[in-house]
Amino acid sequence: MTSTGAFADATQMGVTGETMIELISVDKFFGDFQALKDINVRVGLQEVVVVIGPSGSGKSTMIRCINRLEVHDRGRIIVNGIELSHDIKNIQEVRRETGMVFQQFNLFPHLTVIDNVTLGPRQVRKLPKKEAEELAMELLTKVQIPEQAYKYPGQLSGGQQQRVAIARSLAMNPKVMLFDEPTSALDPEMIKEVLDTMQELAESGMTMIVVTHEMGFAKEVADRVIFMADGEIVEVGTPEHFFERPTEARTKLFLSQIL
Amino acid sequence: MTTTTIPPSPKAPLHRPVSPSVWMKQNLFSTWYNSLLTVIFGVLIASVIVALIRYLVSIDTEIIRVNLKLYMTGRFPAEQLWRLWAGVFVTTAGVGLFARAIVRTAQMKATTAGLEFDRSTPWDIVRRFWPIGALVVFTLSFTQTITPSLLTLAAAAIGLAAYWLGGGLPAWIIRRSWLIPLVGTTAFYFVLVGYGGVGWDLWQGFFVNIVITIAGISLAFPLGIMLALGRRSSLPVVRYLSVTYIEILRGVPMITLLLFGAFALGFVIPGDVQFSLFLRLLVAITLFQSAYIAEVVRGGLQSVPRGQVEAGQSIGLSPWKTTRYIVLPQALRNMIPALVGQFISLYKDTTLVFIVGLLDLLRAAQVSTAQPEFFAQGLESVVLPFVALYFWAGSYVMSRESRRLERKLGVGVR
Numbered sequence: 001m002t003s004t005g006a007f008a009d010a011t012q013m014g015v016t017g018e019t020m021i022e023l024i025s026v027d028k029f030f031g032d033f034q035a036l037k038d039i040n041v042r043v044g045l046q047e048v049v050v051v052i053g054p055s056g057s058g059k060s061t062m063i064r065c066i067n068r069l070e071v072h073d074r075g076r077i078i079v080n081g082i083e084l085s086h087d088i089k090n091i092q093e094v095r096r097e098t099g100m101v102f103q104q105f106n107l108f109p110h111l112t113v114i115d116n117v118t119l120g121p122r123q124v125r126k127l128p129k130k131e132a133e134e135l136a137m138e139l140l141t142k143v144q145i146p147e148q149a150y151k152y153p154g155q156l157s158g159g160q161q162q163r164v165a166i167a168r169s170l171a172m173n174p175k176v177m178l179f180d181e182p183t184s185a186l187d188p189e190m191i192k193e194v195l196d197t198m199q200e201l202a203e204s205g206m207t208m209i210v211v212t213h214e215m216g217f218a219k220e221v222a223d224r225v226i227f228m229a230d231g232e233i234v235e236v237g238t239p240e241h242f243f244e245r246p247t248e249a250r251t252k253l254f255l256s257q258i259l
Numbered sequence: 260m261t262t263t264t265i266p267p268s269p270k271a272p273l274h275r276p277v278s279p280s281v282w283m284k285q286n287l288f289s290t291w292y293n294s295l296l297t298v299i300f301g302v303l304i305a306s307v308i309v310a311l312i313r314y315l316v317s318i319d320t321e322i323i324r325v326n327l328k329l330y331m332t333g334r335f336p337a338e339q340l341w342r343l344w345a346g347v348f349v350t351t352a353g354v355g356l357f358a359r360a361i362v363r364t365a366q367m368k369a370t371t372a373g374l375e376f377d378r379s380t381p382w383d384i385v386r387r388f389w390p391i392g393a394l395v396v397f398t399l400s401f402t403q404t405i406t407p408s409l410l411t412l413a414a415a416a417i418g419l420a421a422y423w424l425g426g427g428l429p430a431w432i433i434r435r436s437w438l439i440p441l442v443g444t445t446a447f448y449f450v451l452v453g454y455g456g457v458g459w460d461l462w463q464g465f466f467v468n469i470v471i472t473i474a475g476i477s478l479a480f481p482l483g484i485m486l487a488l489g490r491r492s493s494l495p496v497v498r499y500l501s502v503t504y505i506e507i508l509r510g511v512p513m514i515t516l517l518l519f520g521a522f523a524l525g526f527v528i529p530g531d532v533q534f535s536l537f538l539r540l541l542v543a544i545t546l547f548q549s550a551y552i553a554e555v556v557r558g559g560l561q562s563v564p565r566g567q568v569e570a571g572q573s574i575g576l577s578p579w580k581t582t583r584y585i586v587l588p589q590a591l592r593n594m595i596p597a598l599v600g601q602f603i604s605l606y607k608d609t610t611l612v613f614i615v616g617l618l619d620l621l622r623a624a625q626v627s628t629a630q631p632e633f634f635a636q637g638l639e640s641v642v643l644p645f646v647a648l649y650f651w652a653g654s655y656v657m658s659r660e661s662r663r664l665e666r667k668l669g670v671g672v673r
Contacts, residue, residue, distance in 0.1 A: 150374065
């Protein structure tokens with residue numbers, strides 16, 4: 001780490017330790033439009049990386065490539081030592097290692113909260129029902145909504161739904177959590193409860209990549225901030241570097257627009 | 260501020276009650292042309308009511324009383340009728356047990372969720388199924404001896420007893436409650452056919468309409484789901500086969516298919532395999548309906564947002580499990596009205612089998628009006644409404660049950 005807090009590129013990790021996620025020269029096209037241009041990122045164990053940037057800059061596409069919700073066209077993606085390929089077994093192995101939280105929560109509306117959380121453990125991890133339910137209650141307690149376990153998602157507030165979604169991902173015991181604008185669909189008064197949950201998760205040592213517009217969260221929780229624009233990584237740095245002395249013109253412009 | 264609008268007092272009623280004469284003046288005779296319409300339609304409605312009453316008074320139900328057995332069971336051998344009653348007993352017993360299993364499942368769910376379980380009262384059941392009850396009483400009113408009424412009472416008693424006994428069923432059966440209809444159907448078949456019984460080529464009358472409806476739905480529904488999933492399969496072979504099947508069967512009139520099943524299938528199937536007419540028609544109806552059900556289910560599958568699939572994938576579910584646990588349940592829930600509409604149309608379409616000579620309820624009614632003592636007396640005006648009642652009762656109950664199911668499953672709607 002340099003004294004200014006800037007990183008030469010996104011393959012330099014902020015926390016010393018083993019590599020958890022690696023993206024090497026990743027390109028992604030939607031038809032003729034290139035959504036990702038030569039992306040190189042390395043994320044270390046227990047590191048929290050926040051990705052910011054204007055809409056359409058490829059932030060969501062990048063993290064959706066990591067668990068294969070989108071298929072990258074060129075380059076390599078390696079998660080916890082497993083390289084993504086077209087093999088469905090391989091893809092599912094990577095998905096078991098990574099949890100994902102969506103902007104629109106994507107809870108299963110036909111299942112109760114506890115069934116939402118136990119579905120993965122029972123069907124994928126093959127836990128017995130009782131064990132899965134104990135695990136679910138434990139996680140729901142962790143995100144502070146155990147009393148809602150037998151309600152349906154539609155009966156909860158947005159913030160509560162998003163916390164259920166976090167619990168649902170954690171139930172798979174992932175090594176990495178991906179957050180795709182987790183607070184963008186929430187009413188303002190509910191953003192904090194979700195961010196607090198995420199911060200607790202970060203403090204417990206979870207490796208996280210968070211796409212967000214919450215600059216407060218980036219400042220407080222991130223080990224590194226990546227700024228993306230037009231499908232490229234423009235600048236990487238510690239939060240201090242980023243918000244106090246950004247070097248790139250595009251970063252300065254973006255920050256001046258949102259701060 | 261000089262003028263302030265005062266909101267109306269919350270206690271003031273929005274609609275003040277008016278006297279009947281004022282209401283009539285306001286709603287029926289407000290202008291000269293409204294008055295004219297009121298008079299015209301008043302006369303029309305009155306004349307229809309008068310005609311209806313005169314018809315109902317003049318009705319002679321002799322033809323129904325004489326032919327009731329023909330209508331219900333066709334030419335089912337009289338000395339074997341006990342088997343049919345035994346089949347009814349098996350059915351009511353199965354329904355009783357299955358109902359109890361469903362109630363107990365709901366009860367267990369409510370208990371684990373720590374919720375109050377609202378048990379439906381007998382009155383609720385009556386309200387839900389009264390058309391069927393009324394139809395049974397109506398049918399029994401045409402019987403010549405008291406035996407059928409006594410046997411019906413016995414069947415009802417067996418159903419209630421089965422419901423009561425269902426309280427003692429072990430939990431592993433309750434968890435696999437689909438076993439009950441499965442065992443029930445097998446027992447039903449055995450009671451009718453086993454040990455020198457009556458094969459399904461002699462199943463006739465309203466009985467055959469019911470059997471084809473139930474068998475048709477239970478076969479066409481899973482087949483339709485498979486076809487709909489096949490149509491979205493990533494394997495081109497499966498996809499094209501499904502599309503071809505669906506589009507060919509939807510492009511053919513059902514009557515053509517029935518005629519094909521009745522007269523041509525024998526030439527298509529190689530070897531000496533002979534299927535009874537009943538079976539061939541059942542196959543034709545199932546194939547035809549499954550294509551329509553497939554399209555309904557496809558609509559349901561498309562109504563499930565993409566994010567649901569992604570959420571399933573992201574917790575590591577395989578494509579099949581994502582479909583099984585996430586997409587399909589939501590798709591089917593969204594499609595309940597359309598699906599039940601399809602089932603109702605299947606129920607009514609079972610009368611089409613009369614075209615190829617199967618003696619179903621409609622055909623039996625027609626046959627009865629050609630009997631020497633009832634010939635050419637315009638008795639179609641008696642038997643056709645009689646036949647219509649049977650289809651109305653079933654369709655109405657299905658349609659109401661579908662709305663009830665929709666409301667119940669709507670709990671988790673976002």
